[in-house]
Amino acid sequence: MLVRVAAGIILRGDAVFIALRKSDQHQGGLWEFPGGKCEPLESVEVALARELKEECGIAITEYSLFKIIAHDYGDKQVELYFYRVVGFDGDPLGKEGQEVRWVTVEDLMSYDFPAANKVIVEALIAQA
Numbered sequence: 001m002l003v004r005v006a007a008g009i010i011l012r013g014d015a016v017f018i019a020l021r022k023s024d025q026h027q028g029g030l031w032e033f034p035g036g037k038c039e040p041l042e043s044v045e046v047a048l049a050r051e052l053k054e055e056c057g058i059a060i061t062e063y064s065l066f067k068i069i070a071h072d073y074g075d076k077q078v079e080l081y082f083y084r085v086v087g088f089d090g091d092p093l094g095k096e097g098q099e100v101r102w103v104t105v106e107d108l109m110s111y112d113f114p115a116a117n118k119v120i121v122e123a124l125i126a127q128a
């Protein structure tokens with residue numbers, strides 16, 4: 001089954017906000033850019049705003065599509081829409097009890113992300 005996912009690369013200055021996926025989740029124990037699955041008929045941008053509100057407690061105001069990555073995990077096929085989020089109201093936090101961290105873009109290399117994120121992390125570092 002193919003799932004559409006919206007994920008936000010939340011940026012403040014040269015810091016980026018990342019969260020740890022819970023061990024019982026798909027790709028659990030790995031770091032992620034917060035986000036989640038689009039509901040049926042929901043647009044990706046509406047899903048992005050909803051997920052970042054639910055998971056991080058922020059209301060996004062300024063964002064743009066960065067890259068779309070399709071990846072087959074074997075047990076799950078995902079189409080990931082990564083957005084750069086540069087404007088938001090509120091202070092991002094782990095609203096669902098997940099561990100979160102502000103890190104520099106260069107620091108992203110030291111964190112383990114799902115395989116689909118490899119090109120994203122590389123592209124962010126190349127642009128930093």
Ligand SMILES: Nc1nc2c([nH]c(=O)n2[C@H]2C[C@H](O)[C@@H](COP(=O)(O)OP(=O)(O)OP(=O)(O)O)O2)c(=O)[nH]1
Nearest residue numbers: 005007026027032033034035036037078114116117
């Ligand atoms: N949010 C997010 N998901 C990612 C990233 N990289 C990556 O491969 N994924 C995958 C893992 C999951 O299979 C899927 C996202 O689903 P999710 O578990 O966050 O979905 P959700 O928030 O709607 O969660 P749930 O209600 O099903 O627990 O995309 C990423 O950077 N951020």
Ligand SMILES: [Mg+2]
Nearest residue numbers: 034035036037
């Ligand atoms: Mg999620």
